[in-house]
Amino acid sequence: MKERGWRAIIFDMDGLVLDSEPTYVKAWQAAADELGFAMPAEFWDGLTGCSGMxxxxxxxxxxxxxxxxxxxxxLSSVYWLAHVQHHGIAVKPGLFAVLEVLAKYRLPFCLATNSALAAAQQCLAWAGLSDVFSYIVAGDMVAAAKPAPDIFLRAAAELAQPVEDCLVLEDSPTGVRAALAAGTPCVFVPSFHPADAWAVEHADFLMEDLHQVADFISARQHHPL
Known part of the structure; x- marks a missing residue:
């Protein structure tokens, strides 16, 4: 892969922009427990980034x-809705640092999520981010959700940039697989630890948080190799 700056940035939503993955897991666990189907934490962690299907x-x-x-x-919908209506949804640390870098270099960006469009818009509203993303590509806007490449290919088209010149920011193995399938460079920012070994090996870049991502993008725009 050629080392250079990027022409556009594609954000995942759950676990990358929003600290929402734990809220889903807690709701799923509570619902399953109520139904008498307790499952190990490893099972729930393995669902991060997956589509509803x-x-x-x-x-x-x-x-x-x-x-x-x-x-x-x-049940899981009731548990989840009660939680986010009371607590809102937290924004992942470093998001605004990334957005500042994108504004500085006038880099276009969009959101690309497996969530349905209406659900994504509602989650962004609960997090106070309704006006941040001008473009959203959602799971119900394409033929196949991640790990298929459709969402990222549509996102690159919406941004009017070649897919190989976009940088995807992802927190899950599902998203990394989709980026690989689309031919899009990918930064893996794990939302759970220990990080998934497959995603660590196959992502183009591994970073601890969005603050590190902001520094990385800024450095590449300053000094593309």
Missing amino acids: TVTRRLQEQSGIRFNLEKFQQ
């Missing part, structure tokens, strides 16, 4: 035919 499939595979998926979805 993938979460559903893995739950069914893990729990068997006795698992009441409809009731699970109802």
Whole structure:
């Protein structure tokens, strides 16, 4: 991969922009526990970044035919909504540092998420970020969600940039797989630790947080190699 500055930045949402992954996991755990299907933490952590269909499939595979998926979805929605309505959704540290760098260098950017568009917009509102992203590419706007490449290919098209000149920021193995499939350079910023070994190996760059990402983008725009 050629080392250079970037022409556009593509953000994932859950776990990268928003510290929302723990809220989903807690809601899923509470719903499953209420239904009598307690599962290990490793199972829930493995669902980070996955589309709703993938979460559903893995739950069914893990729990068997006795698992009441409809009731699970109802309960988890109630638990999650109660939490975010009371507490809001936290923004990941360093996001505003990245946005300042993008404004300085006039780099276009967008949000690319497996969430449905309406859900993404609501989550951004709860986090106080409604006016931050001019472009959002959501899971219900493409034929296939991540780990398929569709979302990132659509995002690059919306930004009017070649996909190889966009930099994807992701926190999950699912997102890293999608970036690889799209041919898009990817920074992996793990939202859970220990970080997924496959994503660490296959992402183009590994960074601790968005503050480090901000410094990285700024340095590349100053000194593209």
